[in-house]
Amino acid sequence: MRYSIASLLKETLRGHRGWTPAWRDPAPKAEYDVLIVGGGGHGLATAHYLASRHGIANVAVLEKGYLGSGNAGRNTTIIRSNYLLPGNTPFYELSMKLWEGLEEDLNYNAMVSQRGVINLYHSDAQRDAFARRGNAMRLAGVDAELLGREQVRAMLPFFDYDNARFPIRGGLLQRRGGTARHDAVAWGYARAADSRGVDLIQNCEVTGIAIAGGRAIGVETARGPIRATKIALAVAGNSSRVAAMAGLRLPIESHVLQAFVSEGLKPLIDTVVTFGAGHFYVSQSDKGGLVFGGDIDGYNSYAQRGNLPVIEDVMEAGMGLWPGLGRLRVLRHWGGVMDMSMDGSPIIDLAPVEGLYLNAGWCYGGFKATPASGFCFAHLIATGKPHPVAAAYRLDRFATGHLIDEKGAGAQPNLH
Amino acid sequence: MRITCPHCGARDAQEFSYLGAADLARPDGMAASEAAMVDYVYLRDNPRGRHRELWYHGAGCRAWLVVGRDTFTHAVISVEPAKRHAGGAA
Numbered sequence: 001m002r003y004s005i006a007s008l009l010k011e012t013l014r015g016h017r018g019w020t021p022a023w024r025d026p027a028p029k030a031e032y033d034v035l036i037v038g039g040g041g042h043g044l045a046t047a048h049y050l051a052s053r054h055g056i057a058n059v060a061v062l063e064k065g066y067l068g069s070g071n072a073g074r075n076t077t078i079i080r081s082n083y084l085l086p087g088n089t090p091f092y093e094l095s096m097k098l099w100e101g102l103e104e105d106l107n108y109n110a111m112v113s114q115r116g117v118i119n120l121y122h123s124d125a126q127r128d129a130f131a132r133r134g135n136a137m138r139l140a141g142v143d144a145e146l147l148g149r150e151q152v153r154a155m156l157p158f159f160d161y162d163n164a165r166f167p168i169r170g171g172l173l174q175r176r177g178g179t180a181r182h183d184a185v186a187w188g189y190a191r192a193a194d195s196r197g198v199d200l201i202q203n204c205e206v207t208g209i210a211i212a213g214g215r216a217i218g219v220e221t222a223r224g225p226i227r228a229t230k231i232a233l234a235v236a237g238n239s240s241r242v243a244a245m246a247g248l249r250l251p252i253e254s255h256v257l258q259a260f261v262s263e264g265l266k267p268l269i270d271t272v273v274t275f276g277a278g279h280f281y282v283s284q285s286d287k288g289g290l291v292f293g294g295d296i297d298g299y300n301s302y303a304q305r306g307n308l309p310v311i312e313d314v315m316e317a318g319m320g321l322w323p324g325l326g327r328l329r330v331l332r333h334w335g336g337v338m339d340m341s342m343d344g345s346p347i348i349d350l351a352p353v354e355g356l357y358l359n360a361g362w363c364y365g366g367f368k369a370t371p372a373s374g375f376c377f378a379h380l381i382a383t384g385k386p387h388p389v390a391a392a393y394r395l396d397r398f399a400t401g402h403l404i405d406e407k408g409a410g411a412q413p414n415l416h
Numbered sequence: 417m418r419i420t421c422p423h424c425g426a427r428d429a430q431e432f433s434y435l436g437a438a439d440l441a442r443p444d445g446m447a448a449s450e451a452a453m454v455d456y457v458y459l460r461d462n463p464r465g466r467h468r469e470l471w472y473h474g475a476g477c478r479a480w481l482v483v484g485r486d487t488f489t490h491a492v493i494s495v496e497p498a499k500r501h502a503g504g505a506a
Binding site: 241244252301303307309342 | 417428436450451454455457458460462463485487488489
């Protein structure tokens, strides 16, 4: 069923009894052309682009829980393309362009909202660094504006501009950045892929990867073995564990990242703000809650929950930027498991095992990358060659020295 | 999360800094192959469950510790001074 104002009106008049499920719930077939392991945003986007752009629809997406039950549902919904390094800028800009046309492409309301993203700066050195970043972005065709203190104050009057330690001097604004509804992104991709014949198989945990003659030929799952010509892993958070089933070790540690939502408020902040000095970022959801977060907990963790010290740290940073936050109650918080790669950048590449494809290492920036990640991964799976804008995300870059170390933290995944 | 330091007793994890896997063996200087160095610097086992890792008690006795910890439950299973640990990590 195609969603439109006409279908909405028709269903309204019929008492909303005619809506059908957004996707089927098929039993797994014995064999597919492509198996995608991981039914999150990236896996579902890959399935959609494989079917819609490459005409490969004999595809199954295997998800161990329900669709979008992993990191797709555990992020702060921010989309942006304000990157500095040549390996990153074109990739995230492709993602931004795909976000801009996403709802038409999927016929689904993902609530993409280009409300702007502001990175605050607090010193002359930081202003220079942001000016450089903004220039790099504009040279790559991305929008960026460097704002002074009074320009930021006009947009966000309630921050602490005279904080003794981190006075706000201005900010780097990307107006095309913003937010999208994270669950709707997963659901929209799922529905679009399903409508082209992709099988979405839930409650189907992959427990082993079958290898014959050095080639991946299928997977063992909780619902029996499934064979495939190509097996694509999009299981960020658990990439090391799933890749280990094929005998691989990856340059990745899993860490937990916590995020928070406050009680609902009237419209208060109409953009996304990042406060790099204290590491805090905040936006307001359409439902009214402030959505905010900070750093990862910093040690290996697969627990989808955090620990109190980082909660305290995030609240301190938030209060440093915005003292009024202390009046609010936190409604809920959650922890997602992050694939922290050794240089802070993702990996989209052929795995060393033939027939196996790898999409991993998103650190805590995987949500904004969802469309381009799926687009480029589908290109790699369909053609066997990397998409030009993702060509730098090679697995062997750690051996060849072509690292993409956006944060300059070296081989320290807990610092990215 | 609390870590029981053998010198200081049970302390909040905030007193410690984390380095990562404890059992990485640094290849022997100039004799090492490039692949062995890449393996040492970048590749990790990253298990879900028991993990041996290095923690530095910077806000306490400033000793390096090898902590056995479950990465799924966050339970600390064992703590020993890194000095006693074979290989003399860190």
